[in-house]
Amino acid sequence: MMATIIIDYQNCFIFIFLCFFSLLCYTLFFSKQKNFPLPPSPPSLPIIGHLDLLLSVLSHRSLQKLSSKYGSILYLRIFSSPIFVVSSASVAYEIFRAHDVNISSRGLPPTEDSLFAGSFSFISAPYGDYWKFMKKVLVTNLLGPQALKRSRRVRADELDRFYDNLFEKAAKKETVEIFAEALKLVNDSICKLIMGRCCSEEEDVVERVKGLAIKLDVSSRNILLANLLPPWLKKLVLSLFKKEVKTISNSFDELLEKILAEHEEKLGEHHQVFLCGKYSFQQVVFSLRKKNYMLKKMFCNCMQDLLFAGITNSALPIQWTLAEIINSPNSLERLRGELDSVVGMTRLIQETDLPNLPYLQAVVKEGLRLHPPEPMFERFSQEGCKVGGFYVPEKTSLMVNAYAVMRDPNYWADLDEFKPERFLDTWQEEERREQALKYIPFGSGRRGCPGENLAHIFIGTAIGVMVQGFEWRFKEEKVNMEEAVAGLSLTMAHPLKCTPVARTLNPLTSRGGF
C-alpha cells in the first residue's frame, strides 16, 4: 500500500513538472511575439483574405496606397498564408542591412519542382552552396567588371546596329516603336553575350528567344502568385500552369541545345568563340558540356534565367526614360549639352564614355527610380525576426515594394517628378550607403541583381545614342505616362511611338575606340 502511494507521488511530480515546463516554453515563445506584435493588416475578405489586392492590375500602387494609411510594413493573408509587404525606405534599409542572410532566399520551389527555368534555376535556388557557385561563375565570366570589359566589342557592334537602324528610319521619316527597338538591341546583345550567336543575322532565333522570354515573364507572375497560396491550394493552382511553363522551358532548352551543338560542330571546344575572351560564359558551357550532364543542365537553366531576367527588364527603362526626357525639355537640353561637349558630333557615344557623363547616369537612375521594371520582388524569411518594430515569423514571404520605397515621401523630395539632378549630389560615404538602400530598382544585398552594371550600360548607351544622334518628333504635346503591368514587368499602357530626325547628315560611327 505504502509503495503504491510513493509511485503516485512520483507520477504527480513528473506531471506537474511537465506542466510547468510546457507553460514556460509556451510563455517564452509567445512573449517573443508579444514584445514584437504583428504589423497592421488592412481589412480583408472572408476566406481569401487579401488575395484580391495581389491580383489587382497595378498591385504595387494599391499596396503603396494602403501602406500610406496603415504603415510601412503590412501584414496580409492569402487564405491562411501570411505575407509581409515592405513599402518604406527605412524598413527596406533595415531588412537589407540587418537581415540580409536571413532573407536571401526567394521561397520559390527549388530543384525538381522549379517552374522558372528547370531544375537548376539560379533565380529560384535557395541561398546556399549551389547559388554561391553559380553567382561566382556569372560574375567572373559574364557580369562582373572584368568580364564586361572583355565583351565590350560585342555590345559596341549591337549599338552601331541600333543607331544605323534609327538613322535609316529617320531618312525615311518612319515612326519608331521605341520598346520594340530597345528590345531588339538588348535581346541581340544578351543572346550574343551568352550564346555567342549573332541573333541579328538569325532572325528566327532572335524572334524565338524574344517570344519565349516574354511568355515566361507572363507565366512567372502566375507562378509567383500561386507560390503565395497555402500548400494544398498551391499544388492545385501550379498544376494548372505547369504544362504551359514546362512547354516554354522545354522550348528554351531545345533552342539552347541546338545552338550549343551547332557551335561545337563549327568551332570546336577550345576555339575562341567571340571577343569576350578566354573565359566567356558560353565557353564555360562548352567546356562542361561533354564532361558532366548535370553541369551542362545547370548552365542551360542558368542561360534561361539570364534571358528571362535580363531582356525585358533592360528594354523597358529605355522606353520609360526617353518618354520622361521628351516630357522634360530642360533635362533634354542639359543632357544633349553634356553629350555634345564630352562626346562631340564626330563619333557615336561608346560605353567607355559613360563614366564621363554624370548627367546621363543621373537620367538613367531617375528613370529607374520612377519606373522600376520589377516594381515588386519576393524574399523569404528563414528565421523569425524583428522588422520595423514588428515580428516576422520564420518561413514567411516578404514582398518588397520597390516602387513604393522609391517614392517614399519621408526620403524623396518631389517624389513623382522627373528630376535627375537629385542624383548629382555629392554625398558623404555614409549617406551614399543609405542612398543605395533606398534606391532599389535592382533589389539589394547578396540576392540583388547581378546584371546591374550590364543594365546600366544598355540603358545609358541607348539613351545616349537616341539623344546624341536624333531629335524626336512626337504628335501630342506630352507623352502619356499611364502604367500597365505585363507579366511581372511595369510597362507603358500606351507604348511610345515617335519619329527620329537625324542631327547629322552622315551617320556617326563608334569605331576606333578599342
Ligand code: HEM
Ligand atoms: C534595368 C534592368 C534590370 C532590372 C531593373 C533588374 C532588377 C532585378 C531585381 C529587382 C531582381 C531581384 C533582386 C532582389 O531580390 O534583391 C533581379 C534579380 C536578378 N537579375 Fe536583374 N534586373 C535588370 C537587368 C538584369 C540583367 C541585364 C541581367 C543579366 C543578363 C539580370 C539578371 C538577374 C538575375 C540572374 C537575378 C537573380 C539574382 C538572384 O536570385 O540571386 N538582370 N533583377
